[in-house]
Amino acid sequence: MDKRAPDNRSIGVFDSGMGGLTAVRRLHALMPKENIIYFGDTSRVPYGTRGRDTIVKYARQDVAFLRQFDLKAIVIACNTVSSVALDLLTEENNIPIIGTVEPACRRAMTMTQNGRVGVIGTAATMRSGAYEKYLHKKDGTLRLYTQACPLFVPLVENGRVHRGDIVIETVAAEYLAPLKEAGVDTLILGCTHYPLLEEVISDYMGPDVTLIDSGAEAANLASTQFNPNDGPGGTRYYVSDDPAGFDRLAGLFLQEDVETNAGLVDISRF
Amino acid sequence: MDKRAPDNRSIGVFDSGMGGLTAVRRLHALMPKENIIYFGDTSRVPYGTRGRDTIVKYARQDVAFLRQFDLKAIVIACNTVSSVALDLLTEENNIPIIGTVEPACRRAMTMTQNGRVGVIGTAATMRSGAYEKYLHKKDGTLRLYTQACPLFVPLVENGRVHRGDIVIETVAAEYLAPLKEAGVDTLILGCTHYPLLEEVISDYMGPDVTLIDSGAEAANLASTQFNPNDGPGGTRYYVSDDPAGFDRLAGLFLQEDVETNAGLVDISRF
Incomplete structure (x- = not known):
């Protein structure tokens, strides 16, 4: 297979909440044709004030949710998870995982x-x-x-x-x-x-x-790591708390007017 | 039974995190002989920024955890839960529940x-x-x-x-x-x-x-609602995130030097 032959599987991106959207913004700019699945754990944000074991547990559930989709890679758009759990998540999953x-x-x-x-x-x-x-x-x-x-x-x-x-x-x-x-x-x-x-x-x-x-650097790295989609691409958003609240703030992080139409996920089930 | 005959069952108190300790402080002052079980949902704090459904779900789990103990009442030391879910929790539980x-x-x-x-x-x-x-x-x-x-x-x-x-x-x-x-x-x-x-x-x-x-007013009301314990009393603390982090801040809210020796609870199981 040609190294840059199209790979139309999605890129999974997750964060504790909204912040990871700054990485999505860069992905949109670098790779407008990709399919992106974003999960923001808005019912348990913030992660950065919590203990290690809680962060690991939450990160595993976030990855388990994303892995329901057909993915070519996961971008951890969260420094807390990248810092605490990247090695462990990489060990446990047989797809590329890119941290910050x-x-x-x-x-x-x-x-x-x-x-x-x-x-x-x-x-x-x-x-x-x-x-x-x-x-x-x-x-x-x-x-x-x-x-x-x-x-x-x-x-x-x-x-x-x-x-x-x-x-x-x-x-x-x-x-x-x-x-x-x-x-x-x-x-x-x-x-x-x-x-x-x-x-x-x-x-x-x-x-x-x-x-x-x-977050932008993680997106930059991601853009060099796998074969691109040949379009048209699009982003689906999922959150674990009220999607309306997420929608109200998303534009601030994406720096664009957007209706996220985010889906609601019971993340505790994963 | 005499109206004020001793009732040595515990009082359950819960909050999204640390804040409810200000109510525990008042309970200690008013009723030093009571047995108190405190749960702080430190792995999911704060509640006050979340949507209604998430708050209801978390509150039900908090109550389910506390109901494992032999309780005479529950004090919701959290205005967010009291405002959003008191009626519903009262309907679902056959013990007195006191909100703020x-x-x-x-x-x-x-x-x-x-x-x-x-x-x-x-x-x-x-x-x-x-x-x-x-x-x-x-x-x-x-x-x-x-x-x-x-x-x-x-x-x-x-x-x-x-x-x-x-x-x-x-x-x-x-x-x-x-x-x-x-x-x-x-x-x-x-x-x-x-x-x-x-x-x-x-x-x-x-x-x-x-x-x-x-929180103090909720404690005041609680002190008039049921028969007191005849001692010696004591408080057990439980949290859903790292107990060490809870212990470091607890003194600030209780206004006393205390080793909480908090137990760790996987609240998502309830």
Whole structure:
């Protein structure tokens, strides 16, 4: 079979909730002809504040739901799951599973000039040490600075993303001060909610600091990993809580007007 | 049987997470000899951002877990569940179930001088209309002003509760401005997290506005509803996510140094 012969199976994408839609947005831009199945676990979001065992359990159920479909790959559009459970999910499933940590780190390694890289994410992502492990294995000379930002997700979900909002600017400054002080020139946005804060974070860090969108990097990697669909493509959305609530916020993350017509899934059955 | 003869069965108390501990604190003060079983659904918190059906499902599972114990009553130390599912849970269970809405409203009715009462709570609590329904049924002359405060729970859980913190003060002022403008003289804290914000809320509303602690009012009502235990009493804690995480924050809500030694429950099995 020709390496790039069409493969019309779907790409499964999941996240704890809405944030993974920033990765879907990039997939739409890179591969408009793909069939995408998105699952957002909106009845149990957030994951980033929970313990390891709970995250693993939820991630397994999310994958089990997606595997009902005929898939060529799964993209974990959630740094918390990527950090805590990627190895385990890869072991347990015989299809390619793409997380956010490796592609975000790879991009950071090509971008940094001074070898000082920052990573921000949820409490669970930071606790996992996944970014440290990957980066230190690949390049022992890099210096990594990490910071958990537990209030960023609820602030984003409440629309507090705008320049000039003293609430988000104060919280951002508190979280980012140690990274700025450390002189990082590259900052990994290690949570798929954070691209919505790009402006606020960039304002604080300054124009010389490169921000890495980990969800977009996962989408970039995915686009090189398997044979493309030959169209026309389309995205089906599934959620575990009220689809109307998901629909109301989806446009904010996808940066487009969209009716998601999301289906409702009882994820506890998987 | 003498009306106040000892009844050594336990009191079950549940909440979506930690907030309900503010009601346990009052129960400890009022009824130090009771046996209390507390369940906090920490693997699925928060409830207040979710849709009705999800909240109903979770509440039924919480009650099913508690009903494994020999109980004389259940206290719903969660305004979201009390607002959305109290009637249904009462219908489905043959033991007394005490919610927060009725006792908070009753106290508000005795405290207000000018008949203008405010209620703040989660998005789901406000959407349910439960406070309006109860108050208008009891006293058609009262004027009720409601406000959802979706950022209060994450801010409290991140310790942003202190006077002088511009983040909580800004958010509080935004939420409370319409209630202050309306001239309420009584404000129901319609979420068991909010007592931790009493100082900040009181600073903004002014000394003439009476704050009603809905969880404490539920505990007050409970203390009059059944025969007391004759001791020595004690509280057992159960959670659905990592007990260590619960233990770290419990003292903040109970206002005492405590080792909760919480047990882990797979709530999805109930």
